[in-house]
Amino acid sequence: MRIGLVVDSACDLRGSFIERNHIEILPITVKIGDAVLADRRNEQATLEFLHSHIAERGAEAETMPFTVEQIRDVFLQKLVIEYDHVFCLTVTRSRSPIHDNATQASFVILNDYRPMRTAAGHTSPFALRVIDTQSLFAGQGVTAVEAVRMIQAGEGVAKIRARLENLAINTHTYMVPRDLMYLRSRTKAKGDKSVSLLSATLGSALDIKPVLYCNRGETKPVAKIRGWDAAVRKLFAFGVERVRAGLMTPTLCLSYGGELEEMRLLPGYASLIDACRDARVEVFESVMSLTGMVNVGKGSLVMGFASDPHEFKE
Template sequence: MTVKIITDSTSDITAEEGAKLGITVAPLTVMFGRESFLDRVTITTEEFYRRLTTQDVFPTTTQPSPAAFAELYNKLAEETDEILVINLSSKLSGTYQSAVSAIDMVKKNCRVEVIDSQFVAMGQGLVVLAAANAAQQGASLDELTGFVRDALGRCHWITYFDTLKYLAKGGRIGKAQGLLGSVLSIKPILTVKEGEIHPVTRLRSKSAGIEYLYNFVTSFQKIEEIAVEHTTLPDEADRLAERLSAAFPNVNIRRSIVSPVLGTYGGPDAIAVTVLEAR
């Protein structure tokens, strides 16, 4: 039987994309006041960012419950006896713990392994996509867990933020806390290290930030795949992807929009790049 792959919606893999690749996407929840929405299921990215930029209500988020993961496990256990779950960093969300807790709720004889990616967005997503491809080629669960841990070590993700306001309000600012006192015009570049947000550098404009992202990607010699994603900067993201495509004509470049749950912390006008190094 083919190993089934589960990830969460912060991987920035949509449910539609996942279905084509045999990936089940567990949605987190985003809330505006008393209104709650399943990430990319009952609220679109367009509607979310419209609300984020026009309303005074600051959104909040919550992880899927163990029961929600158990429902997915039991459904997939009808089709397989091995499931691999790859979640966002456990230091940024309780999603990983929910996925682990749900293992005891599996009714059939089905082995479930849960991996803490220690990433978010396409830092997580590119590895999930690679794992799904390996699963379709017949890799076992043990082979996949080794494959994923190796791929996570080859994955590199950095993001340009227009503001740290949303990250700070959401309590996810991590090691970038020291940047909060910076001059308002300073634009931070952040990354994730050992599952936590860390500062990389500070720049004075959006154009300088995007140029930094470009130079970051082109500093790698061997690349398996690249991702470019944004919150509300489609034109800038497209232009960056085009430049990277010219620099790496034989490398697939994925374009995506940051999910509502991650957009809660990234805020508007953020743009990120992910590099999955080749072996």
Template sequence: MGIKIIVDSACDLPKSYLEENNVELLSLKVLYNEKEYDDMVSIQAKEVFDAMREGAVIKTSQAAPTQAKEVFENIAKNKESAIYIAFSSELSGTYQMAMLMKNDVLEEYPGLDVTIINTKGASLGIGLIVKRAVELANIGASKEEIIAEVEKYVAQMEYVFTVDNLDYLARGGRVSKASAFVGGLLNIKPLLHMEDGKLIPIEKIRGRKKVLRRMVDLMKERGGSFENQTIAISHGDDEETALVLKEMIQTETGANDFYIHSIGSAIGAHAGPGTIALFFLNKDYF
């Protein structure tokens, strides 16, 4: 019996991919119009982005403990071995909740075999980790081999992203409203990355073209062996810009394997439409 992979909806992989590869999904919650939705299941990113453009404030919360508990109970009952590749504990309570539910299930099912890994990441950074884990599981790799590779990916994954409108980060409390106002007037685009699971600003750049240029430069500085890895780009309902970034990277690095997909509802509710995020393995992986 193969290793079961579990992931939450912060991975931003399409639901069709998860279903085709028998990956178990835990949905984060999206709160909109006084209703609660399951990310990737009962609400889609396009609806969230359109609402945000019209001024709606979308809130999110962690995956439901009842869902995680049910998934873990089924793993135990079926005597399966599983790995849950989780959203950064610095950005959501989902990881901590899963640890609590695992301990609850262990009381009734002491043989439960679930390893929970904190990716300290988000979006297609997690998605690339999941895809690698699925590749290994599909060729019959052992749980220990998959965990070792997942942890290596976690340690060496780079996250570089920009948002198109600072107002969306201001609504979520990520920047002050005054900073968002001034940034909007000056066409300032913040460049951010992930450090130990947290969102950290790198610099502020004036203009969309310049920020894309800087993203490519940072990738060249930090990354390595681009022709031997998948480069992921996620976007907030802006595939056109994602494709521009892809072409820039392809021209300058020789990379030829790309994975492009929309940011999901839960991540998109904070980043907003127009967000562009880039994910790749750094030099230390190779």
């Protein structure tokens, strides 16, 4: 059976990994003033955006995920012919309509695909499963990497589905934002009141950096640490602790809102890489998606992995 994989562009994995493993991207369009940019997991295009004057107005950006009709077209024009079964992994539905759009599109696709497959000489049925990763950014990457591993290992559809759905509820994503005032402006523009003006102002004045946590679609602060270096050092040290305790998959994903060389110079990074090497955990690094950077600000650091429940200790 030919099994395919689809992710949206908020999934933080390098473009080379996505291309090498034939992963289809559902782009998210970013509109800032008169400029319209399609986020297709192109690191160079993302970095050019980051360094351009447009990035200064990022808090005003409008992000537009693929509509039901656009998702339908992607599948009917290509995927129903190339594959027999497709898993579509989306950013948490609590933060984006992509999951709901893909789910609605799946009903139309399963009603309309037969003429396309018949014309291509395929008589077997086509199936599609939309899975909410219940995560975002680097956290989404964990589930996608595991899907690739299982597909390449020749695992069956039922086993892959059960594994991915289990990982979705056990994926943990942590982020340290660089600029609280930017994050507050962005959340306000989206109608999200999770970062108040007072907390953003006080945090900026005192150089307090929160550690934000996402699991099962819920996002909340789990720590407040004074100083950027101290916050990222703590996050990396926590990553070392979790890796040594044992992860559910041999995967740890990192994404950064800037050049990866900058991330690799952050305090605590080398220790995390050493711990992953010793535990035979593969590290997947990527420039944060354009969508992610617009939403949380440049310079933000994100770490994702799958493990048993735990607490982040300051």
